[in-house]
Amino acid sequence: MAQRIGRGRRRLVAVLVVAVVLVLLVLGFLSSFYVNILWFREVHYSNVFWTVFWAKVLLGAGAGVVFFGLLYANLLIVRRMTPRFRAFSPEQEVLERYRTALEPYLHLLVPAFAAVVAVFVGIGASSRWQTFLLWRSANATTAFGFLDPVFHRDPSFYVFILPFQQFVQGWLFSALVGVTVIAAVAHYLTGGIRSQGEERVTPQVKAHLSVLLGLIVLVKAWGYDLGKYTLLTSSRGVVTGASYTDIHAQLPALRLLVFIAIACAILFLVNIRFRGWALPILGVGLLGVASIVVGGLVPAAVEKFSVLPQQQQREAPYIARNITATRFAYGLSKIQTQVDVPNSQVSATEAAANAPTISNIRLWSPSVLQSDYNQVQRFQPYYLFKDVNVDRYPIDGTERMVMIAAREIDQGGLGGQATWQNVHLTYTHGYGAVASLVNGTTASGGPNFILQNIPLQQGSPIALGPKGQQIYFGEVSGAPYVVVDTRQQELNYPNPSGAGFSPSTYQGSGGIPIGSFFRRLVFAYRFRDINLLISNLIDGRSRILINRDLAARVQTIAPFLQYDGDPYAAVVGGRLDFIWDAYTTTDLFPYSERVDLGTATNGAMSGQVNYIRNSVKVVVDAYDGTVKFYVVDQSDPLIRVWERAFPGMFTPASQAPAALRAHFRYPENLLQVQAYQYGRYHVTNVAAFYNNSRRWAVPTALPSGPEQQASGLLRPYYVLVRLPGSDAVHFVLFEPMTPYQRQNMVAYLAAGSDPGTGPGTYGTLTAVQFPGGENVTGPSQAYSFINQDPKASQQISLLSQRGSRIQYGDLTVVPVGSSFLYVDPIFLVASGGNGIPELKLVAVANGTTIGLGSDLQAALADAVGQPPPSGGGGTQPPPSGTTVQSLLAQALAHFQQAQADLKAGDLAGYATEIQAAQKLVQQASKLASGTAARG
Numbered sequence: 004m005a006q007r008i009g010r011g012r013r014r015l016v017a018v019l020v021v022a023v024v025l026v027l028l029v030l031g032f033l034s035s036f037y038v039n040i041l042w043f044r045e046v047h048y049s050n051v052f053w054t055v056f057w058a059k060v061l062l063g064a065g066a067g068v069v070f071f072g073l074l075y076a077n078l079l080i081v082r083r084m085t086p087r088f089r090a091f092s093p094e095q096e097v098l099e100r101y102r103t104a105l106e107p108y109l110h111l112l113v114p115a116f117a118a119v120v121a122v123f124v125g126i127g128a129s130s131r132w133q134t135f136l137l138w139r140s141a142n143a144t145t146a147f148g149f150l151d152p153v154f155h156r157d158p159s160f161y162v163f164i165l166p167f168q169q170f171v172q173g174w175l176f177s178a179l180v181g182v183t184v185i186a187a188v189a190h191y192l193t194g195g196i197r198s199q200g201e202e203r204v205t206p207q208v209k210a211h212l213s214v215l216l217g218l219i220v221l222v223k224a225w226g227y228d229l230g231k232y233t234l235l236t237s238s239r240g241v242v243t244g245a246s247y248t249d250i251h252a253q254l255p256a257l258r259l260l261v262f263i264a265i266a267c268a269i270l271f272l273v274n275i276r277f278r279g280w281a282l283p284i285l286g287v288g289l290l291g292v293a294s295i296v297v298g299g300l301v302p303a304a305v306e307k308f309s310v311l312p313q314q315q316q317r318e319a320p321y322i323a324r325n326i327t328a329t330r331f332a333y334g335l336s337k338i339q340t341q342v343d344v345p346n347s348q349v350s351a352t353e354a355a356a357n358a359p360t361i362s363n364i365r366l367w368s369p370s371v372l373q374s375d376y377n378q379v380q381r382f383q384p385y386y387l388f389k390d391v392n393v394d395r396y397p398i399d400g401t402e403r404m405v406m407i408a409a410r411e412i413d414q415g416g417l418g419g420q421a422t423w424q425n426v427h428l429t430y431t432h433g434y435g436a437v438a439s440l441v442n443g444t445t446a447s448g449g450p451n452f453i454l455q456n457i458p459l460q461q462g463s464p465i466a467l468g469p470k471g472q473q474i475y476f477g478e479v480s481g482a483p484y485v486v487v488d489t490r491q492q493e494l495n496y497p498n499p500s501g502a503g504f505s506p507s508t509y510q511g512s513g514g515i516p517i518g519s520f521f522r523r524l525v526f527a528y529r530f531r532d533i534n535l536l537i538s539n540l541i542d543g544r545s546r547i548l549i550n551r552d553l554a555a556r557v558q559t560i561a562p563f564l565q566y567d568g569d570p571y572a573a574v575v576g577g578r579l580d581f582i583w584d585a586y587t588t589t590d591l592f593p594y595s596e597r598v599d600l601g602t603a604t605n606g607a608m609s610g611q612v613n614y615i616r617n618s619v620k621v622v623v624d625a626y627d628g629t630v631k632f633y634v635v636d637q638s639d640p641l642i643r644v645w646e647r648a649f650p651g652m653f654t655p656a657s658q659a660p661a662a663l664r665a666h667f668r669y670p671e672n673l674l675q676v677q678a679y680q681y682g683r684y685h686v687t688n689v690a691a692f693y694n695n696s697r698r699w700a701v702p703t704a705l706p707s708g709p710e711q712q713a714s715g716l717l718r719p720y721y722v723l724v725r726l727p728g729s730d731a732v733h734f735v736l737f738e739p740m741t742p743y744q745r746q747n748m749v750a751y752l753a754a755g756s757d758p759g760t761g762p763g764t765y766g767t768l769t770a771v772q773f774p775g776g777e778n779v780t781g782p783s784q785a786y787s788f789i790n791q792d793p794k795a796s797q798q799i800s801l802l803s804q805r806g807s808r809i810q811y812g813d814l815t816v817v818p819v820g821s822s823f824l825y826v827d828p829i830f831l832v833a834s835g836g837n838g839i840p841e842l843k844l845v846a847v848a849n850g851t852t853i854g855l856g857s858d859l860q861a862a863l864a865d866a867v868g869q870p871p872p873s874g875g876g877g878t879q880p881p882p883s884g885t886t887v888q889s890l891l892a893q894a895l896a897h898f899q900q901a902q903a904d905l906k907a908g909d910l911a912g913y914a915t916e917i918q919a920a921q922k923l924v925q926q927a928s929k930l931a932s933g934t935a936a937r938g
Contacts, residue, residue: 247317720737
């Protein structure tokens with residue numbers, strides 16, 4: 004009786020363990036697969052999820068079924084070839100006992116073993132779904148429209164078709180090798196192969212293995228045939244692409260190896276009759292020797308003895324092919340070139356004629372301004388300005404360059420308040436944005452805000468509506484999930500008076516309903532968070548927001564695109580949108596030169612490519628989390644293939660709202676890559692290209708302080724300029740170019756970012772070159788001239804005393820008419836980790852003249868010889884007839900009102916009154932200085 008009870012208990016425990024395991028497996032499946040279905044449905048990209056899912060299933064199932072068939076068939080052959088009468092060694096007697104014990108179950112064990120291995124093989128194959136979709140979706144409409152010079156195929160073959168063929172060949176080769184090894188082991192276990200005895204391998208086993216080895220060699224022959232196409236991206240020669248040696252030695256070798264491999268395969272098949280080892284050994288030896296001699300030694304000898312002694316002449320036609328292909332692959336062939344003879348200095352007349360450019364010269368660098376924003380506009384440790392970006396907005400009827408940043412939530416800053424309820428239910432979103440003019444400063448040297456504070460102080464056109472002020476989705480990486488529409492009110496922003504907070508309830512369309520017990524259970528398991536299941540604050544209306552940072556949200560939908568390193572925020576129609584440039588890339592474009600993206604972009608991107616297009620602008624609504632993929636380059640075959648693969652996923656850019664298109668800008672990382680390649684590939688003469696006699700380069704970055712060392716390459720920057728030969732002012736991305744390993748400027752690239760059509764508009768690339776005899780100052784030379792100037796050096800030394808340190812902003816080269824101004828802002832930061840950068844000095848190099856001032860206007864006046872047109876963002880002069888006494892009286896009134904606002908807890912009003920008072924004091928100081936000078 005006791006034994007029966009014990010057995011019953013053991014069975015119950017076993018059943019419970021199995022049930023728990025099954026529940027966990029089901030929950031694990033649902034928390035991944037089911038949650039993904041719900042999330043893709045939320046963002047309205049279910050078709051993307053199912054397209055990828057079925058591509059993986061089709062590819063994995065196909066590979067698994069084929070492998071299962073191969074393995075199972077060969078294991079059946081092994082069983083049938085099992086010798087009936089065998090003399091066993093002691094070692095094999097042990098194996099025979101196990102085989103005899105398993106024999107009754109082999110009809111089940113063999114297919115089960117083959118199925119298990121096939122499942123893992125199928126899972127491995129399914130990871131190549133992108134290659135499969137490119138192959139399946141390519142057709143005549145996705146061609147590039149020209150033929151390569153060697154095999155006369157459209158580049159689409161190398162980018163879309165060849166990779167899948169190589170995958171199939173490589174997979175089939177590996178599968179046959181694996182099946183052969185497993186079959187050989189099975190023959191050993193069944194006695195067909197023995198370690199001792201006169202006949203160690205039976206004739207039947209020799210025939211079986213000969214067939215498998217023959218098939219392996221046949222597949223290898225296919226690999227040699229496909230290998231000839233990879234020569235078009237060979238790196239053996241001076242440049243990427245099939246070189247002289249590749250065409251005259253490697254290509255014939257590969258063709259010869261194809262025939263030798265086929266001959267070896269025939270020898271293996273013939274060996275079915277002879278069932279010896281002589282023919283297989285002869286075939287393998289012949290193939291190995293031919294591969295070493297014909298495929299390795301001969302091309303190496305041709306390269307060393309025929310090419311290197313006369314490399315330029317031998318490689319000339321292949322360099323020409325590389326130049327043509329590279330210029331196309333990076334969009335360099337569309338660059339419009341101009342020659343301009345610059346003047347030595349900007350005259351006062353030119354300064355007046357280029358008022359829009361001068362009034363938009365950027366003083367604040369993004370890194371400096373980000374530090375400033377986080378010091379003076381963060382207000383709470385759980386807010387964060389992740390990035391600051393340059394954009395343009397019409398202000399008072401004039402297009403002005405503005406720097407803008409979103410105030411995002413960072414639950415990591417909650418510290419001791421980081422309870423589950425606070426992190427996931429209360430502190431759910433950031434609040435508002437901050438914007439300032441690129442060159443505007445206050446009297447103390449801080450940024451001149453046009454959008455600031457909590458609650459927001461804002462005005463047209465940068466005005467955020469209620470839903471635009473709340474930021475649920477943004478750039479902060481690793482943002483945790485939050486649950487909205489709960490019984491817990493969300494914090495909209497802290498009460499300025501310090502008592503409680505302003506509450507809000509989410510009114511957007513984002514989020515996955517989580518009210519039911521089943522869904523709460525699934526999500527609780529997904530995030531390993533029991534609170535989602537037991538919290539009484541979550542009810543039937545509640546929704547959960549996941550994948551809230553841009554990287555997780557966008558890349559989960561479209562992992563096949565490559566993304567720019569710098570998404571940026573834009574205020575569009577009262578909403579805050581994040582715009583992220585996406586690229587279609589490949590490293591398989593024939594004859595195009597590869598580039599390391601990390602080197603070209605200072606680490607902002609990674610990987611190697613030899614073709615790139617900014618085909619897509621991704622727009623994410625910061626409130627709803629909706630994601631839109633706008634195609635801005637329909638001429639790109641890669642994006643046309645992805646459009647065919649995912650119907651309905653992409654939207655033509657022409658259908659984007661005009662207010663949104665106005666904020667599309669040429670991406671920095673793309674111009675960095677193009678400029679990096681253009682340094683060599685602006686040269687189309689083969690001899691000059693080979694000799695590197697006219698090579699250019701992107702200048703190196705400049706130090707950020709007197710004792711700092713620069714690293715990387717100079718980043719391009721946005722400016723409003725009038726390009727040579729144009730009467731209109733354009734918003735362009737600007738990158739100076741210098742001769743290779745020299746510092747003077749030889750040209751610059753300007754990428755148009757204005758919406759519309761025509762010169763200087765979006766996507767137009769212009770290269771302005773200077774005659775060879777002209778010596779134009781480069782960025783590093785201007786930086787040295789400024790720091791060597793006695794007046795500048797003295798002022799910098801005075802500023803960097805008494806516990807402060809100097810921090811340089813971005814030195815910008817600004818085309819003004821037919822000349823250049825070099826503007827270098829200098830900030831003062833208190834020593835220590837919490838210093839607030841303040842603009843204290845602006846240096847302007849105008850030819851050999853160095854102008855200095857506390858703001859841009861003063862420095863320009865000193866450099867040019869007279870004040871430039873107003874609108875630079877500095878302190879404006881007081882109206883005529885104003886006295887010093889009246890200005891000071893007004894300032895005192897503002898100071899008094901500021902104190903009253905502070906006592907009332909009105910921090911926004913306090914900040915406004917202080918800024919107004921500071922401006923009036925500065926105006927009074929300037930007026931007093933002018934009066935004293937006249938007296």
